[in-house]
Each structure stands twice: as structure tokens, then as C-alpha cells.
Amino acid sequence: MPRVGLNQQTVVREAARLADEVGFQQLTLAALASRLGVALPSLYKHVRGADALAQKIAALATAELATEMTAAAVGRSGGEALRAMADAYRDYALRHPGRYPATQRVPDPADPEHVEAGERAVGAIVAVLRGYGLTGDDAVDATRALRSALHGFVTLEAAGGFGLPRDVGRSYHQLVAGLDISFRSWPRTGG
């Protein structure tokens, strides 16, 4: 039996690719194993199990998303930064329909890379909000609002929740424009 030469990274990357094709929920160890040219139990040499694999995909996807959000916002500020970051966010979700849902998994404290990726993602948002003068509790509230709006939108879009013919991209831009207005007039609690 010739060795395929897998390691955790190759397994997780291929799993992420497969998830993008078939959907995160439909990702199965059996399909992944056959894709990698290996019998199913062999995967356990590289990954602890299905849940651990999901967590690793989450760490990967969160890191990728954080990187793209950060890249979009760099060199911009205020509404421009917000729009660029929001576009990058939706872009990622559309390009990676399988990985995206994984990004919402709460980071595993036992996985430093996952934790760090989550912090980078939130950090990107906080940096943009600072451009609106939002800090402290205000920034926490605004971060939650921004995450909710973007996540909710791309989730509903992916689920086919927007049935009407109205262009979805336009709706997204309106949503982001609304966030811009909200953040500019966000009530300052001084927290």
C-alpha cells in the first residue's frame, strides 16, 4: 500500500475545498477519504474526528476571512473602509459557501491559531469603527450590529431566502449604507 503522504494541513485544506463544493453540512468523512484516495479510518491519523475537522475548517476559514477583511480596509477609513470590508465579507461568503458557515463557530480556546484568527477578524471591524469615533461599549455594540447585519445577510442569501427578483447586490449596498449612517449617528454612551 503506497503512502499518499497526507498530513493534517492537506486533509483540512481538501476538506474545506470539498465543503465549498457540497456544502458544510453535507461534508462527510467518507467523501473526503475517497477524494484523498484513502480509506475512511485513515483520516483519524490526522484528525481527531468529524467535529475536530469542522473546528479546523473553522480556524482556516476564519483566518482567511480575517485576512481578506483586513486587506480590504487597509489604507481606507470611514465609510470607504466600511464598504470595502463589507464587500470583502460577502465576496468571501459567496466564493466559499462551504467554509463560510464554519467561520461562525466560536473559536476553540485550545487552538491558538483559531483564537488568533477570530481576534484578527474582530480587530478589523473594531479598526473600522474607530474611524467613526466608536470605542468602548459603543464599539462593542456597533461590532455586534455590524457582524449581525453582514452575517445575517449572507446567510439569508445563501439559504435562498431572498426570493424576489430585486438585485441582491443593490440590497446589500443599501444595507451597508444604512450601517454607515447608523454608525455616524451612533449614540455615544462614553463607555
Add this chain to the structure above:
Amino acid sequence: MPRVGLNQQTVVREAARLADEVGFQQLTLAALASRLGVALPSLYKHVRGADALAQKIAALATAELATEMTAAAVGRSGGEALRAMADAYRDYALRHPGRYPATQRVPDPADPEHVEAGERAVGAIVAVLRGYGLTGDDAVDATRALRSALHGFVTLEAAGGFGLPRDVGRSYHQLVAGLDISFRSWPRTGG
């Protein structure tokens, strides 16, 4: 073998109750059957299978949510209606953590009650937006924004995505306040 006297409604209602206890994803036909005092295959006399059951729970939950949203908005308008409806929305999600995710399933065209429930839910939102003078394409965009924001928030909240100690209810109220501001200054495209 004494008959238990099940029918589709009792099965679906108990399934919804069970989902609220264990989570929508963790709902299993085996657990439901044992809860109903019946062997697993007997459920198939009332429900076509696991997916059909999920769809029926979705129809039930969507109808309940639509009713509560409508009730909250009745007799109110503008920001007051928006806040009441948003509170009802989050309330429902918190009270019914198992049913809530089902409400995001796109209505089954073959199930008139499901379709009608979905229309009532959207109708409640549209009615509130009319109080802001939003109609046509503007209303479509605003509906999508509102759904995204509320759904995203309660989803992240349920997933434990809000780690910081900052009070979640306050953040939600800020989010809704932001939506109020956005809708008041929503760009009118005259669509």
C-alpha cells in the same frame, strides 16, 4: 398493542417542543418516537421522514413567529412599531431556540400553510416599513436589511458568538435604533 392516537399535528408539535429542549440539529426521530411512546417506524405513518418533519416544524414556527410579530406591531407605527416587532422577534428566538432556526427554511411551495406563514411574516415587516414611507424596491431592500440584522443578531447570540460581558439586550436595542435611523433616511429610489 394499545394505540397512542397520534396524528401529524401532535407529532409535529411534540417535535417542536423537543427541538426547543435539545436543539434543532440534535432533534432525532428516535428521541421523538420514544417521547411519544411509540416505536420509531410508527412515526412514518404521520410524517414522510426526517426532512418532511423539519419542514413541518418550519411551517409551525414561521406561523407562530409571524403571529407574534404581527401582534407586536398592531396599533403602533414608525419606530415604536419597529422596536416592538424587533423585541417580539428576539423574544421568540430566545424562547424557542429549537424552532427558531427552522423559521429560516424557505417555505415549501407544496405546503400552503407554510407559504402563507412566510407571507404573513414578511407582510408584518412590510407594514412596519410602510410607516417609514418605504415601498417598492426600497421596501424590498429595507426588508432584507431588517431580516438580516435581526436574524444575524439572534443567530450569533444563540451560537454564543457574543463573548464579551457587555449586555446583549442593550446591544440589540442599539441595533434596532440604528435600523430606525437608517429607515428614516433610507435613500428613496422611487422604485
Add this chain to the structure above:
DNA sequence: GCCCTAAAGCTAAGCCACCTAGCCAAGGTT
């Protein structure tokens, strides 16, 4: 160059979920 060992692969087997087939009894209808 040989051997030893860690690790990467394998087969076998068990658990649990969903689903189908086909049987039997309960209970209302004629």
C-alpha cells in the same frame, strides 16, 4: 547496509441515525 521504530495506511467490527417492507391488531363502518 541493516535494523528498529514511529507513523501511515489497512480491515474488521460496532454504534446510531434514517428509512422500507411487510405483518398484525384496533376500532369504526356497513
Add this chain to the structure above:
DNA sequence: AACCTTGGCTAGGTGGCTTAGCTTTAGGGC
């Protein structure tokens, strides 16, 4: 009373995930 619909059942099959335990590869030390 006989009948037939229907709601329950058992048995059995599929496809997930997982563990146990074996084999062989491949690399490092002598």
C-alpha cells in the same frame, strides 16, 4: 358480525462516525 382502513409493530438494510488492532512503509541510528 364481517370488513377494511389505519396505526401500531418487528425485521432488516443503508450510510454515517468511531475504535481496535494489524501491517507495512520509510527514515534514522548504528
